[in-house]
Amino acid sequence: MIELQNLTKRFETPKGTFHALDQVSLSIEDGDIFGIIGISGAGKSTLIRCINLLERPEAGKILIDGNDITQYSERQLRTLRRNIGMVFQQFHLLMQLTILENVMLPMQIAGVPKANQRKKALELLELVGLLEQKDKYPAQLSGGQQQRVSIARALANDPKVLLCDEPTSALDPLTTSSVLHLLKDIHEKLGVTIVIITHQIEVVQKICNRMAVIDHAVIAEQGDVQTIFQNPQAQITKQLLGRVSWHV
Numbered sequence: 416m417i418e419l420q421n422l423t424k425r426f427e428t429p430k431g432t433f434h435a436l437d438q439v440s441l442s443i444e445d446g447d448i449f450g451i452i453g454i455s456g457a458g459k460s461t462l463i464r465c466i467n468l469l470e471r472p473e474a475g476k477i478l479i480d481g482n483d484i485t486q487y488s489e490r491q492l493r494t495l496r497r498n499i500g501m502v503f504q505q506f507h508l509l510m511q512l513t514i515l516e517n518v519m520l521p522m523q524i525a526g527v528p529k530a531n532q533r534k535k536a537l538e539l540l541e542l543v544g545l546l547e548q549k550d551k552y553p554a555q556l557s558g559g560q561q562q563r564v565s566i567a568r569a570l571a572n573d574p575k576v577l578l579c580d581e582p583t584s585a586l587d588p589l590t591t592s593s594v595l596h597l598l599k600d601i602h603e604k605l606g607v608t609i610v611i612i613t614h615q616i617e618v619v620q621k622i623c624n625r626m627a628v629i630d631h632a633v634i635a636e637q638g639d640v641q642t643i644f645q646n647p648q649a650q651i652t653k654q655l656l657g658r659v660s661w662h663v
């Protein structure tokens with residue numbers, strides 16, 4: 416279980432202090448597919464980057480299975496990050512490595528023996544439907560295929576949690592659908608908890624069981640997807656659901 420308690424993140428800018436997260440509290444249960452939705456600049460990426468401390472909040476606690484990771488040493492953090500896979504909008508694959516080598520890389524960094532790296536990477540490429548492309552380079556694949564590789568790579572060290580920052584925002588609607596299908600499939604087969612950031616309400620609707628809405632650095636609303644879709648409370652949620660005009 417991941418619990419964020421009163422997270423505050425500020426950035427110093429030439430124009431003064433900017434609050435990217437303001438007293439953000441959230442709880443994500445094991446096995447959730449948890450959607451975090453908000454418009455551009457709301458603080459979504461900052462929030463997801465706090466979950467593995469790529470971004471360090473000035474105040475608040477991040478409890479993972481009851482342990483406050485803001486108190487972890489660098490060494491403990493390295494171990495923790497191995498248990499948390501990350502998927503990005505722009506894939507972030509290494510272009511000079513083959514697909515297979517890209518998926519092996521996190522295992523290489525973790526010190527897994529070479530033969531095991533290869534075996535596991537081949538299994539993962541099969542899981543994401545790209546086994547036959549294993550010797551190609553990322554530039555030879557479509558965007559949707561590259562995102563599949565980056566999902567396979569994120570699963571390389573058997574993480575318990577997969578953090579996805581706008582995984583489908585660079586993809587067309589059909590490819591989006593197939594990547595969401597894949598994430599759901601992985602959730603069912605591997606039982607990983609998935610946190611997915613998006614500005615697309617369809618993404619939440621299609622695969623999430625729980626959700627939070629973030630607006631100008633604060634959580635506007637959180638709960639079961641069905642409940643929120645049936646009876647949205649916050650104005651921003653109603654806007655995202657298309658129930659009211661943006662220009663009221």
Ligand SMILES: Nc1ncnc2c1ncn2[C@@H]1O[C@H](COP(=O)(O)OP(=O)(O)OP(=O)(O)O)[C@@H](O)[C@H]1O
Nearest residue numbers: 426428433435453454455456457458459460461462
């Ligand atoms: N390193 C930084 N320095 C200064 N301001 C920052 C920094 N990182 C983010 N911000 C600001 O914090 C706010 C939230 O940024 P964040 O990237 O979390 O938004 P987002 O919801 O992910 O937006 P998008 O949908 O465009 O990706 C933005 O206004 C952004 O300009």
Ligand SMILES: [Mg+2]
Nearest residue numbers: 459460461580
């Ligand atoms: Mg973002």
